[in-house]
Amino acid sequence: MARNETPAEKLDFIRQIVAEDRRTGKWDGRVITRFPPEPNGYLHIGHAKSICLNFGIAAEFGGRCHLRFDDTNPTKEEAEYVESIQQDVRWLGWDWGEHLYFGSDYFQQMYDWAVQLIQAGKAYVCDLTAEQTRDYRGTLTEPGRESPWRHRSIEENLDLFERMKNGEFPDGSRTLRAKIDMAHPNLNLRDPVMYRILHAAHHRTGDAWCIYPMYDWAHGLEDSIEGITHSICTLEFENHRPLYDWFLDALGVHHPQQIEFARLNLTYTVMSKRKLLRLVQEGHVRGWDDPRMPTISGMRRRGYSPEAIREFCRVIGVNKFNSTVDVQLLEHCLRQDLNKTSPRVMAVLRPLKVVIENYPDGQVEELEAVNNPEDPSAGTRKVPFSRELYIEQDDFMEEPPKKFYRLAPGREVRLRYAYFVTCTDVVKDADGRIVELRCTYDPATRGGDAPDGRKVKATLHWVSAEHAVDAEVRLYEHLFTKENPEEVEEGRDFTANLNPDSLQVLTGCKAEPSLARAKPLERFQFERLGYFCVDPDTAPGRVVFNRTVTLRDTWAKVRQKDDQ
RNA sequence: UGGGGAAUGGUGUAAUGGUAGCACAACUGACUCUGGAUCAGUUAGUCGGGGUUCGAAUCCCUGUUCCCCAGCCA
Numbered sequence: 001m002a003r004n005e006t007p008a009e010k011l012d013f014i015r016q017i018v019a020e021d022r023r024t025g026k027w028d029g030r031v032i033t034r035f036p037p038e039p040n041g042y043l044h045i046g047h048a049k050s051i052c053l054n055f056g057i058a059a060e061f062g063g064r065c066h067l068r069f070d071d072t073n074p075t076k077e078e079a080e081y082v083e084s085i086q087q088d089v090r091w092l093g094w095d096w097g098e099h100l101y102f103g104s105d106y107f108q109q110m111y112d113w114a115v116q117l118i119q120a121g122k123a124y125v126c127d128l129t130a131e132q133t134r135d136y137r138g139t140l141t142e143p144g145r146e147s148p149w150r151h152r153s154i155e156e157n158l159d160l161f162e163r164m165k166n167g168e169f170p171d172g173s174r175t176l177r178a179k180i181d182m183a184h185p186n187l188n189l190r191d192p193v194m195y196r197i198l199h200a201a202h203h204r205t206g207d208a209w210c211i212y213p214m215y216d217w218a219h220g221l222e223d224s225i226e227g228i229t230h231s232i233c234t235l236e237f238e239n240h241r242p243l244y245d246w247f248l249d250a251l252g253v254h255h256p257q258q259i260e261f262a263r264l265n266l267t268y269t270v271m272s273k274r275k276l277l278r279l280v281q282e283g284h285v286r287g288w289d290d291p292r293m294p295t296i297s298g299m300r301r302r303g304y305s306p307e308a309i310r311e312f313c314r315v316i317g318v319n320k321f322n323s324t325v326d327v328q329l330l331e332h333c334l335r336q337d338l339n340k341t342s343p344r345v346m347a348v349l350r351p352l353k354v355v356i357e358n359y360p361d362g363q364v365e366e367l368e369a370v371n372n373p374e375d376p377s378a379g380t381r382k383v384p385f386s387r388e389l390y391i392e393q394d395d396f397m398e399e400p401p402k403k404f405y406r407l408a409p410g411r412e413v414r415l416r417y418a419y420f421v422t423c424t425d426v427v428k429d430a431d432g433r434i435v436e437l438r439c440t441y442d443p444a445t446r447g448g449d450a451p452d453g454r455k456v457k458a459t460l461h462w463v464s465a466e467h468a469v470d471a472e473v474r475l476y477e478h479l480f481t482k483e484n485p486e487e488v489e490e491g492r493d494f495t496a497n498l499n500p501d502s503l504q505v506l507t508g509c510k511a512e513p514s515l516a517r518a519k520p521l522e523r524f525q526f527e528r529l530g531y532f533c534v535d536p537d538t539a540p541g542r543v544v545f546n547r548t549v550t551l552r553d554t555w556a557k558v559r560q561k562d563d564q
Numbered sequence: 565u566g567g568g569g570a571a572u573g574g575u576g577u578a579a580u581g582g583u584a585g586c587a588c589a590a591c592u593g594a595c596u597c598u599g600g601a602u603c604a605g606u607u608a609g610u611c612g613g614g615g616u617u618c619g620a621a622u623c624c625c626u627g628u629u630c631c632c633c634a635g636c637c638a
Contacts, residue, residue, distance in 0.1 A: 010586095038638055073637065130636050139634055141566045187634050196636035215638045239568055239633050259568085262631090267575085315587065321570045322631055329576065329588050339601060353588055374601070405599080410638055414597060448597050459597050470617040528598045533576050555599045 013317040014053065014259055018061055018230055021257075027229040031063025034228050035089065036070045036103075036219070037202070039081035041273040043088045044294045045330075046264040052313035053261070054275040056231055066226055067096040070103045072218045074202035082203070084288075088296040093306045103222045104204045110213050110221050111165065113251055114176060114194060120156045122250050123194060124150055125160040126177045133175070136182070137190050143183035144190045150179065164197055167210045171197050176211075180246065188243045192216055220244045220256075228256040234263045235320065264316065265324040268478035269294045270485050270494055284498055285479070291372070291535075291546045292479045292502050302476065303523050303533025303548030308337040327478070331549050335531070338548065342525040343371045343378060346416065346461040347511035347545075349473055349529065351390035353436045353465065358420060359387040364464075367447065369417045372525045383512055385418050388465040388509045392528075395460045396437060398426060403558050405457035407437070414459040416527065420445040461527045468510035471543040474535065475504040511543065518543060525551075 011019060022029055033054040037047065058065035067089060071077050089096070117123040126149045128136060138144030152160075161176055163169065176195040184190055194217040199210045213221075223231045231244075231282070238260045248255040265271060270279075271294060279285045288295050293303035299309065312333040316325050346369075365385045372378035391407070400408040407413050412422040425438035444451055448459075477487075479502050485494040511526075518524070520536040530550035537544045 012577095016580095036638095040638085070638070076637075128636095133636070134634070137634060139566085142634095143566090144634090159638045172636065187567080190634090191638050198636085212636095214636075219638085235569075236632055237638090241567090263571090315576075319570090319577080323576065326588065332588060336599090344598080370597095373598085403599095416597060456597090458599080461598075525598085525600085528600070530600095551598075551600050553599070558599085 011223065013320070014230070014261060014318055015057060015060070017257070017259060018057055021229070023059060030227070030229055031058060031061040032229045033058050033063065033232060033339060034066040034068050034101075034223065034226065036068045036222070037085050038070045038073070038077065039085060040073075040076040040078070041081060041277065041507060043085055043297070044271060044273075044276065045266065045294045045299065045312075046271045047088075048092060048296060049264045049313050049316070050232070050234070051089055051317075052310055053091060053318060054349050055089075055096075056314075057230070057232075063229075064099060064102055065094070065096060066099040066228070068101040068103065068226070070215070070219065070227055071202070071204065072103050072213050073199040074198060074212065077203055079203045080559065084297065087384060088300075091300060091306055092296065099226075100222070101222075101226060103218055104202060104221055105219075107205060107209055107213070109225060110218060111211075113253075114213075114217075115158065115161065115388070117178070117194075118161060118176075118252060119154060120250070121154060121179065121330050123176055123178050124152055124157050125164065126150070126175050126191075126193075126521060127173070128175075128438055130172060133193070137187060138182070140187070143417065144187075146182050147177070147191065150191070161195075164195065164211050165209070167199065169197055171199055173197060177252075178217075178243075178247070180243075186239060186242055186452070188216065188240050189246070192243060216240055216243045217247060220248050220258075221251075221253075223256045224248055224251075224254045227254060231256045231258045233260055234259060235260050235322075255493050260320065261318045262320055262322050265322065266294065266330065267324055267327045267483040268480050268485070269327065269478070274423075275494060278495070279479075282495070284495065288462060292476050300521070301533070301535065302546055303338075303521075303531055305337050305341065305523070307341075308334040311337065313436055324484070332423060334549050335552070338523065338525065338531045340374050341372075342523050342531055344369070344373070344525045345512055345515060346383065346463055347389045347471065347509060347515065347526040347532070348392050348461065348463050348468075349506055349509050349526075350393040351463075351508065351510045352393045352396060352434065352463070354389045354391050354421070354439055354441050354484055355436060356387050356389070356441045357418075357424065358440045361387055363387065364466075365446075367417050383514075384418065384464045384467045385415075386451060386464045386466050389415070390461045390468060391415075391437075391460050391462050393434075395458075396423070396434070398434065401562065403555075403562075406460060407458070412442075413446050414445070414456045415462045416459050417448050418446075418462065419443070420450060420456060458530070461529075463510045463512050465510070467513045469513055469516040469543060470507075471509040471511045471515065471545055473506040473509045473532070473545045473547065477502050477504075477546045509545075511545075515543060523548070 034056045055065040126147045136145050175193045177191045180189045182190045198212050241258045289297035289301045320419050330513045366382035369383045395406045419441040421439040421441045427436035480497045481499045482497045485497045488496050518534045522534045531548040532545040535544040
């Protein structure tokens with residue numbers, strides 16, 4: 001590398017393979033990948049890793065990436081998922097162009113190829129029941145036994161297979177199997193099932209078929225038909241690669257390279273479709289798009305940006321061993337993006353009324369506030385200031401500890417973009433609870449600067465009481481109390497670690513008037529509090545925000561340490 | 565006890581026989597009209613044991629630990 005060149009970003013092991021293949025011309029320079037979800041559930045952050053890998057590689061190497069629905073099991077798949085998956089991939093920022101495919105579109109071609117394998121003596125119709133098949137398969141340490149139907153004539157196999165297709169036999173009565181090796185140490189090679197009989201309506205092919213191909217048979221064919229060069233999948237398919245290769249070799253068709261990588265695991269969450277489904281079905285969350293869910297739709301509703309998710313997928317890297325990424329890394333990527341892009345506004349979550357005693361009753365000033373200090377082009381806006389305001393309850397302490405430098409009796413602080421104010425009195429109710437603060441302001445500090453150069457230690461956010469819009473704010477914490485939700489006592493499951501405080505709903509929050517017009521999915525930073533996103537539950541007269549993530553909070557850390 | 569994979573700070577990753585680097589987290593400090601952001605710094609790692617080599621995270625031997633596989637799911 002020349003001295004002045006910046007070093008190229010380190011390639012992960014998959015990109016190294018692709019780069020090498022391009023260099024050697026293995027696929028004539030083509031790079032064709034695919035993201036092949038089964039439409040049986042919603043996409044989650046783990047899928048995002050795979051999506052970014054496949055679409056990312058295609059984009060980086062001048063290739064293309066197909067979106068292909070691997071819809072070979074009509075009993076589990078629904079059109080609803082096909083729609084949500086497309087929406088999520090698109091939202092993440094990827095484009096498959098013309099290349100939207102369905103495994104079910106290849107059913108006829110797959111059938112013809114199966115016939116070809118039968119003719120070559122490499123597949124046979126087996127009459128064993130599911131239970132018998134399992135029994136004949138043997139175990140991890142003992143070889144299996146050959147099916148009594150293994151040596152049927154080619155003619156009989158052809159006839160039976162056609163009749164399977166024609167619907168002459170009931171579900172489960174027969175299968176088509178590859179004739180490989182019942183003693184193979186890799187159980188996947190012990191005469192794997194290629195077709196099962198399923199009299200079920202398919203979301204796309206309807207009743208056209210009553211035999212459906214198994215994953216191992218179908219997947220490689222789908223890849224082959226589409227001319228995929230690099231078939232990237234997760235680690236658990238490593239054991240299946242010999243079978244992937246066997247089928248393609250037996251047919252002598254285009255043979256992509258299967259490459260496996262490790263799934264994503266995240267602390268404080270679960271990632272399997274099965275477990276996410278349970279959370280939904282058992283009502284632990286409000287649905288697939290509950291903002292606490294690691295689903296793409298949940299994260300979108302929570303306020304995540306596609307950019308943040310893509311950056312996260314980039315920095316976590318790709319490898320072949322299981323690892324669990326600290327959810328704080330995800331939040332770091334989130335804050336990094338939101339900090340650059342989110343307009344700042346002021347909102348008070350737990351209002352405490354403040355009366356500025358020396359401020360003229362009825363007077364309203366429009367003060368200028370910066371929309372985004374990280375982005376000058378975002379401009380400024382006007383915020384109304386008046387005699388009665390709300391500040392955050394947490395921003396006042398009657399008896400402040402040494403490191404607390406917000407408002408306290410007799411202390412002066414700045415109200416952001418407004419004035420310096422000094423607390424002169426504390427009003428309490430009959431139970432001794434603080435209900436109101438009386439303050440004075442210094443008119444000379446208008447805009448937030450003191451001409452005499454005096455300093456204050458804190459700047460508080462605030463909202464004019466008269467102009468405030470009421471809002472509901474939903475605060476979220478981790479769905480689980482343990483880093484690893486699977487860590488449970490004997491006989492319990494991950495639901496035992498559900499965090500009872502993962503959702504806290506605040507009503508009567510006060511937001512600056514500009515927020516009255518906020519639209520669903522719009523993102524803001526509430527100054528000093530965190531990033532918030534308008535929830536779709538928002539309706540005229542009812543503004544609802546989700547807290548996406550808090551700002552880093554060193555005061556919270558100090559307080560926590562002092563508590564210990 | 566069969567077969568297939570894999571082990572680098574607390575976490576995620578680089579280094580492909582030649583100075584163990586980066587990021588997150590944690591901790592200091594500077595700055596600040598967000599206790600935000602930013603900036604500077606600190607702590608901390610090659611699974612164990614042998615070997616080859618001038619030199620090993622990397623090669624060899626050996627041990628240990630972890631993951632995946634016995635669906636007519638994908």
